[in-house]
Structure formats: structure tokens, C-alpha cells
Amino acid sequence: MPIEPTIKSRPVYGTLSPQPGTDHLFIADAEGAEAILDLAKSAPPGFFDAAEIVFIPRASGDGYLAALHALKPARFYEGPSIGAALPRLKQTFATAHMGLRLYLSGTEGLIGQAMQAALDAGIDHSSIQTEHRGSLARRVQCVHCKGVTEDVTTQPVTCSHCGLLLLVRDHYSRRLAAFQGVCINAEDQSEKVPVEEVFR
């Protein structure tokens, strides 16, 4: 299901396509692998010779590993979470040279956090491509306690830090790589609000 543009702060995503140059870095989680595999179909020969793939399988397990390895990237890293991969990514970004092309695919949480680290390192926006694949789960920052709750699929959601029941808004901060969560029953906290699974 494509992500609809709703309000102006809400990110929208494109489709990965092979860019000129030799220095390609792919960062993907779960179904994000499919975006890499689709790009590979139209990539020129030798495209992955100097490429690196950073892959977080999550629920996909080893489902995509063989296909990704078959692309024969110069480097392949498999990690347990984007959080665990960030330190090495920051190192890569800090030492990257101008020609680096970045391809981010998968969940919004992964795209947002990898983007945040890249922009912080001064990587130009125009050299980053994104494609959303897989779960619509959101990364949500509680506006009250400032804690971030990962992989939010319900509306509303209980803040994993302070326990307030949060309305997940479309308002999005690139700097925080998170949607905003605001107490949904702040006026009367005794009000019961039905919780629905909406970001699948």
C-alpha cells in the first residue's frame, strides 16, 4: 500500500533507481530488500562491484539473504536492528567522499534514522534515494516525556516511557526521525479510547 501524502511535514518516498557512479551504499530492512532486488534488475553490469549492503532482516529472517548475496556486493553487513547498525553507519558517513550514493528502503523508522545520520554527517539530500516497503509501523516521539516508541502499529499507542496514551499524528520531524505523539485524552484521562491496529 503506497503512503499517501497527508500533511506537508509527512515524508513521502520514491522508487530506488540506479544512480551514476561507483560508490553505492544500500541500507534496508525486511521487505526493503525487495526494493534492492528490483533495482538490480535494471542495474548495469558491475553495478554492485563496489557497493555495500547493510541489511536488517527483522521478521523476514533469512528470506532475502541468499538473493542479496547473489548480487555480489563488495561488502555485506547483516545486523539485528537499525539502532545496532547506526554507529558503523555514522563512521561510514563521516569518512564518505562526495560521490557516495545512498539508497534507503524498508520501514519508515529505518529510512528516517539512516537519513537523519546521513544528513547530520553533511551528506547532500540530493544523493539520497528512498523507497518505502513493508510495514507501516511508525517511530513516535512522545511530546511530553520526549521518549521514542519504536514500531508503533496502533492508534492510539501507550508511550513506552511515560505511559501516557498518545495520538499518533502525521506531523513528522526529520531532525528527530519521528512522528509526534500527543496525549489523546489529556482533557479527561478517564475517557476510554478504543485502540486500533492501523499502521500495519
Added chain:
Amino acid sequence: MGIQFRTETFRDDFTFRNSPEHIRRFPFPFHEDSYMYAVNIEPHVPGPKGSVLENLIDVDEHYVSEMADRALVLAEDPLRCQSLPHMTLAGWDLLELLMTEQAKGYPEHFTLTRDGDNWHWINRPLGIDQKFVFGDLSTLPYGPMEYITRQSQGDFCILDQRDGNLWMDAGIVTTQADWSLDFDIGMNFFEWHAPVPLAHEKGVFTRALKFLLNIQQGQPARRLNWTMTINPRLDTSPENFHKWGPDRTTVTPENVGQKVHLRVELQSFWRLPRSNAMVFPIRCYLIKMDELATSKKWARRLHRVLRDLPEELATYKGLTRYRPTVVEWLAKHDDGAPTSSGFGPD
């Protein structure tokens, strides 16, 4: 003689109120009996003596108490004041603007003496006497933006101008109508306005941005915005929404006059000389319904505006729960007579 500064609170026991002179000078925001978003921007030129526009940076009887409230907010939550690294020069620009304007408008309360980069600032109401070197961070107790905005009423956003857009890259925000600087910092004009209903579709923001990008130094502009607040609370932040939200359930026909406040923001737009950034002061004025109703015209008009306000705006402004009670109270002050055009009381 100068301004008689009131000692009052904007939290807990809420002792805030306006003196009769301050009720008369309240910047009533409705020039007709209905309201819809528009590009309501005009040149920020001085207005009539005694009005909030007499000086382009207005200081009023609430100054000292508002600054005390700001200090409380900042002590609880330092994220209300932030400045991205490239914004320091704009902070010095803002310090110059606010010191100059306050000293010019209120010489009995503020004095600025400049000898090259050696400046001497005296703020009598707050008991501050500060010698410092303009441009030298080590000579002030805070960064320049924080230093001067702890001594200036209203919130301030500093916008960096690049790529044909404005970027909210610094600010101090403690008297806001339910938006978060910490969340919005780094966003552009369209992104931080994203939650506003209807106005994007009407092209309001595209036209407004075009206007702002062309503002020249020495030619500031202004507009009014409004909402309503239960109890005279300055800090209606999303951060603390779970603490002040319950106030909205406390409105009854008996307490409307004391509890319900019209909240008006006098927003101005200034080009800064050294950084080419833009500063956006958001000056908040509060008036309780009892005070507002001392003007027949204001009460009559607010009744009609609130009654007919489009649902999307009422929801966005958070009025839903208590609007009917307030409209009913105001209806008693509306004899159906025509209202004269313009903002002023009768």
C-alpha cells in the same frame, strides 16, 4: 512615571488580570463579525499613542511577571530555548533589535549605551545592569538570543532564509498556543505549518511565504492570530498538555467570565541586518470574558465569530468542548445591533 508593573501569576492561583487601561488597549483581532484564515499581513508601523502599537516592541504592565513565568518554564524544560549552531550571529542581531527598541520606547525603564563593541545595558524593572562586548559570547551569562529574550515579552522564532524558504533554526517558546519548538526546530515554513487546516488549500501559506522572503531591513510587517485559553495560562505547550488540558472541562455558565480568555498573538516579521535571518516575535495578549465584555462591540462581535466559526478551525484551536458554553454566555451580550467596522472598542 512609567509603567506600573503588576505582580501576578499565570499558573496555580492565576492572579493575572488587566487594568482598565490595558483592557482598552487590548488588540482585538476581529475587524468583522466572522473569521477565516487569510494573508492578513500589513506593515508594522507605529500606531496610536496608548495602543499596543505605540511602540513596535510593546512592553506592558505584565512584563515583570511574564519574565518570571518564562524563567520557571525554562528551569523545568531547557528544550524550550534552542539555537542551531549557525544561528549565533542572528542571536546578536536580535539582541541589538530588542535592546534598541525597548530603550527607545521606554527610556525610563531601559537604557542602552554603546561605545564601539562595548555595550552597557540597564534593565530597571528586572534589576539588571550588564556591561558586555557585542559579539563576544563569554561576556554574557547566556547566549545572546536567550539573554535578551529572558527580558522581552513574547515568544521568538529566528528563521534562517535559504533555498527560497524559511527554516526555524532557533527560538525561545514558552507562551505558545500548543506547538512545540523542540519538535519543529529545523523545519521549513510549510512543514511547521503542516498541522493547520484549510489554509494550505487556500494558498495562504504560499502567498505569505513569498511576502516574507521579500521583507527588507527597516520595514517590518505584522499580523494578528488568536485562540482561546482556559485560565490565564501563558505556557499552553503540547509538552504540558496533559497538565493543562483538564482545564477545558472546568468551564461552566457561571465561570465563563473569569475562566475563559481570548488569546491574541501580535506577530511581527523583521529582517535582521548581519545574518539576513528573519525574526518572528509572537507577543501574546490575554483577556478574560468579563474584561472583554466591558466593550459592547467586542462581546457582540466575538459572539458572532465564535458561533459561526468553521468546525475545522474550532477543532484545531481546541475549542470543541467549551465553545457552546461560551457562545451561550456571549449571546447575552449580543443585542443583535450592527457592529461598526474596524478593531477598536465602541
